[in-house]
Amino acid sequence: MQGSPLQRYFQTFTPAAPLATFRLAFGLLVLASVVRFWAKGWIAELYLQPKFFFSYYGFEWVKPLGPYTYGLFVVCGLCALLVALGWWYRTAAVGLFVSFTYIELMDKSTYLNHYYFVSLVALLLMVLPAGRYFSLDARLSPGRWRSQVPRWTVDALRLLMGIVYFYAGLAKLNSDWLLQAMPLRIWLPAKNDLPVIGFLFSYPWVAYAFSWFGAFYDLTVPFFLLNGRTRPWAYATVVVFHVLTAVLFPIGMFPYVMMVAALIFFPAEAHERFLQWLRRGFRLSSGVPRPAEALVYGPRTRKLLLLGLGAFFLVQLLLPFRYLLYPRELFWTEEGYRFSWRVMLMEKMGQVQFKVVDGATGRARLVNNYEHLSVLQEKMMATQPDMMVQYAHYLRDYYARRGVTSPRVYADAYVSLNGRLGKEFIDPTVDLARESDDLRPKPWILPFDDEIIGL
Amino acid sequence: MLSCQKDSSSDSANPSTEPDRKALLTQWADSVVKPGYKNFNDKFSVLKAKTTAFTAAPTTATLVEARQAWQQAYVEWQKVEMFEFGPAETVSLRNHFNIYPTDVAGINRNIASGTYNFELATAIPQQGFPALDYLLNGVATDDAAIAQQFASSEKHRRYLTDVVNKMNETFGTVYSQWNGSYRDTFINNTGTDASSSLSRVINAYSLYFERFLRAGKIGIPAGTMTGNPLPEKIEAFYHKGTLPLQLATTAHTAVQQFFNGRTGRPSLRAYLDAVGAKDSRTNQNLSTLISDQLKASYQQLSTLGPDLYTTMRSRNADAVASYNEMQKAVRMIKVDMTSALSITVTYVDNDGD
Secondary structure (H helix, E strand, C coil): CCCCHHHHHHHCEEECHHHHHHHHHHHHHHHHHHHHHHHCCHHHHHHHCCCCCCCCCCCCCCCCCHHHHHHHHHHHHHHHHHHHHCCCHHHHHHHHHHHHHHHHHCCHHHCCHHHHHHHHHHHHHHHCCCCCCCCHHHHHCHHHCCCEEEHHHHHHHHHHHHHHHHHHHHHCCEHHHHHCCCCHHHHCHHHCCCCCCHHHHHCHHHHHHHHHHHHHHHHHHHHHHHCCCCHHHHHHHHHHHHHHHHHHCCCCCHHHHHHHHHHHHCCHHHHHHHHHHHHHHCCCCCCCCCCCCECCCCHHHHHHHHHHHHHHHHHHHHHHHHHHHCCCCHHHHCCCCCCCCCCCCCCEEEEEEEEEECCCCCCEEECCHHHCCCHHHHHHHCCCHHHHHHHHHHHHHHHHHCCCCCCEEEEEEEEEECCCCCEECECCCCCHHHCCCCCCCCCCECCCCCCCCEC | CHHHHHHHHHHCCCCCCCCCHHHHHHHHHHHHHHHHHHHHHHHHHHHHHHHHHHHHCCCHHHHHHHHHHHHHHHHHHCCCCCCCCCHHHHCCHHHHHCCCCCCHHHHHHHHHHCCCCCCCHHHHHHCHHHHHHHHHHHCCCCHHHHHHHHHHCHHHHHHHHHHHHHHHHHHHHHHHHHHCCHHHHHHHCCCCCCCCHHHHHHHHHHHHHHHHHHHHHHHHHHCCCCCCCCHHHCCCCCCCCCHHHHHHHHHHHHHHHHHHCCCCCCCHHHHHHHCCCEECCCCEEHHHHHHHHHHHHHHHHHCCCCCHHHHHHHCHHHHHHHHHHHHHHHHHHHHHHHHHHCCCCCCCCCCCC
């Protein structure tokens, strides 16, 4: 062993147990998510009933598959189970990433940061050696068994977790969050009927305390989790924090995903003890004790993996800052808002009335959004300009088919953000049928007329 | 720590009280909805009695009395139509009471055939107050002819009776549930999720204001949706005169009263003050902004008299202006108020928009 500390770091090995428990827990959690999603009837409600879907820029070809969409969820759940078991691990991880990401790309009105997180973890699991230990693969072909893996393979997951928390914390460093306690000042009083602690939420100082603690927590918890002495306390706050958010907000599986994923910060011995406990519980034979065996990549594979991970993390570090390329207030225009760990950050609500004008006769008609969109879609579209253009294009084509000559589509939108009285959101004289939905700034979004200072 | 609530209130809208949803729901149940339904029930009983008298002996005199009872019940209905949540939502009360323009051809077919099912979707515009409007005001050219029509046609008498009976039956279900166990169910569902009482009420309230008051009474007949005035689509079209505007202003006043409540009692207005809802750009109380806009909207609406039907044609711009004033209030209720109340409209997960 020689070279710089960094080179030495990349030569270090660590037990494979953390990857194995992470794989197991993550797979089961995604499986539970799929079952829950199905049981709530959301597959039909979100992907079968709507007449129109909001696709992502560049992924317009990703559409729900009609009744086969159920099949897609079956594939996703099955892959999640196989990942958990470590059976056909590599194939299952690829299948999980592809099916889950496809589902998320079908309609951006269902965008959730934690779905994005699940996609990213699945992407990492495709290349990380999480199927080499405590897996069916290793049991069925013992030649594949490895008890030690390069340390960076475990740290990659820790780094992703750290980015999620830290960037979520950075996003809270703005005047609305810290100085106005917005949006918690709106959200907390709505929960003041909770038993025991509910009465506290009527007081504005509690919203301030939650805001400041939330920002501090997000910014620091990855570091406290890394440090052995602070880790047990840090993990206890992870549990308390996420249980509290689960009770307070309708954020579904997110708190559980984070609680489970944060276990990756615990040392290998803890994971090994947990696996021993599982072996006993399920009466799995540990087999003949084998000497530790490390997974050593060939130089080319290793280089490729490290370069790939480097590129992945570079994108992760930069992508949340792409909003700096846009001239105006991020929360208002939402240009560069998604995929940036901006979680529970805004109370934004809107109403938009579309008008379709016949290009030949000038005859105008107003559109009833509920005839075309689901409640969720309409709610999401009403505050997000990119979705308004997409919907305007749909309306243009819809009315063209019904005999309107070169339809022009105008939006009269009204949006309220973090307690500011609503105001006109879109230039009502701009024909959105002729505007394109791309990554350039959208000049037809009207000014915010206020300032939110911060990141 | 708790003692600092007093001084920290300096930056919230002098919260006279804490936001208390149970008190608000109790106020609505016991002092708004139930008394509202009681008053309507009284007026509706008179309507039932007078139409019975009319069908028993159709004369000009009994017709005028039945019509008067219809008019008074119709006005009273405007004060309760917005309560389309809970039992009223379950039975689709509005569909049985006030969907117009009424389907005259359908009504005449029903009268001729003598077979009809008021639960069918196609039968929605063939019943309720709008059907009675046609039957009592529009089946013939004058009162004598109308009375004569009913005197000579058993089928007409039967249809009128059936329409009133259907209304009686549907409303009766709703009324008895509010006087029964639903009241407790309602006041104890104190959350803010999509199935909570507050969410259901606000949803019904803003939907009513937007679709049935703003669009139904003014927007559609004024032609704001299509660009052409359609005055024949006004409420109480066969009666005309001052009644259509009276219905609209009564409905608008009910919407305002529901928001403002009574001084010192729980109301939407007091609740918004209790959560400290303010426009952070100007620091004005949201409750005042909404209340003022509702006033402005009422003011504009009340200029459309005396005869709304004529106004829709002769002063269409005024009708459109009234629609626009209402639209401003609708937005404040649908967007600003709903946001400040932090109620959710769907059951699907979200992580904050």
